[in-house]
Amino acid sequence: MVGYALGCRMRIAVVVNSLKMGGMERVACSLSDAFAKQGHDTHLIYFKDRKVEIKPSNSEVKLHLFNLQKWVLWSGIGCVWMILCRLLNIFFRKSFSIFFAYAEARAFAYKLKKLEQKTGQFDLIIFRGQGTFTHVWPLKDKRFVFVCESTQNKEHFGKSSRHMYSLLFSERRMVCVSEGAKRTLVDLLDSFSISCTSVLTISNPNDYAHILRESVTLTPDVSYHEKPYILGLGRLVPGKNFPLLIDAYCFARQHYGLKQDLVLVGEGKEKEKIKSKIKALGLEECVFLKGQQSNPFPWYKQADLFVLSSKSEGLGMVLIEALACGTRVVATNCPGGVGDIMLGSLSGFLAEQTPESLAQKMMLALEQAPTPNLEADIAKALEQFDEEYIAKKYCDAYLT
Structure with a gap:
């Protein structure tokens, strides 16, 4: 990205799976608030059309629902693809979301393009949590940053772990919320010979006055x-x-x-x-x-x-x-x-x-x-x- 300087207004999107009452969701809202307070044009995108239990406190943050699964299922082939992914999940442990993301990623790209036609192009897009960026992993975009909120389990996908993690993490810009979480990610990457573009530690923000x-x-x-x-x-x-x-x-x-x-x-x-x-x-x-x-x-x-x-x-x-x-x-x-x-x-x-x-x-x-x-x-x-x-x-x- 070029042209950034202190005080320069940038356009930033924070993406999270849902806005239920949970730790990751609260952090997504807090990060959105933090960027908005710094004067950036901030947007919060969420995927699941369920009751909004938490949202940013800063009214300058714009909310957008990208209901990816619904968009996919509206197409006839999307229903067929979901059934196929369910069948694949029988043979490849916990793989449904990985395979279904081939369709969801197309939906995300389409909805992001439509949004940017209205707001202008985003300079930075931050996905909070592995459950969030799993929906879009097939997309390659230099503006994307994937945030790992938890420690990594190298056996999560069973015998398919090397391949699945390679799909998720290869050539990505990764952020971990703590040094401990980073150690587990780096260990996983080394074990499976996966190369990331970068792996940084950037923690979670807190508005102490609000607390x-x-x-x-x-x-x-x-x-x-x-x-x-x-x-x-x-x-x-x-x-x-x-x-x-x-x-x-x-x-x-x-x-x-x-x-x-x-x-x-x-x-x-x-x-x-x-x-x-x-x-x-x-x-x-x-x-x-x-x-x-x-x-x-x-x-x-x-x-x-x-x-x-x-x-x-x-x-x-x-x-x-x-x-x-x-x-x-x-x-x-x-x-x-x-x-x-x-x-x-x-x-x-x-x-x-x-x-x-x-x-x-x-x-x-x-x-x-x-x-x-x-x-x-x-x-x-x-x-x-x-x-x-x-x-x-x-x-x-x-x-x-």
Whole structure:
């Protein structure tokens, strides 16, 4: 790209699979807001025509729905292609989206062309998450940047992994949201001899002023927890490992006399399993499921402690958000980006993935008084995820 200079207005598109309430979707909105605040003509494109649960706070960001699957199925051959892709998926593990993308990519190119006829050509197009850029991988465009939000699993596609990952990553401009996520991508690329155009680490942006405002915004239609509590927040899915948090909480009550309740905010396919575990441990009177919340920040703000119990994290945005709300944090020392956040004295609150270790760190965080070194390390950790800094990194990397 040529002609970029500080203060120059560029046209940027951020692309995400949907606008449901989720970590990746919130980051896509935050990144769009960050570019708009810097004066860029910013557009947010999403693929799934489902209820919009979250959107950018900046009214200057334009939203566009590209319903690729519907566009493909409207053509008679698109239905035939979907059936064929379903059959191929039987023989090639998790390959449906890869094969179906041959049709979806054509739909995306068509809709992008139509949009650019109205708005002008985009200078940079950023796809957030592998589930997003999988829809368009057949397209080769120098303006495209693919962002990996999580760690990579080299066996994801089974015996076809080398070929599938080559289709996704070969000659792409890649961004990883943490050094930990980058290490897993580079390892995958080396293992399969895949060459990327570039692999950079650019983290996720945060609007700290917005977070602080929202953290004290209590809506009358939401019943907040009245007793002191420890918070777990995220999708109720295996990777977030909420059963470990419940086991650690139970251990801390039994061995350390922990008094706070445990509050879990989120929805997901493990909800019934988690309910059963709570009942089996006899914790119904002190562990509470609060469901999905449109504004999570007051839940951070009012918590005595936030705990991340994940098996792996591309970055760990919930830790950043909790720290920004002034809440103490504990996290499992899992693969990915948690180590990018828990720096210096914060590393003392990293636990092994066992109930005993996590319980010990929870009690340490609750009982230890804040120190100047800890406050300085928190400020340093937050600084690297500031929205203006992240927006500038993208512009410096791709608009010069």
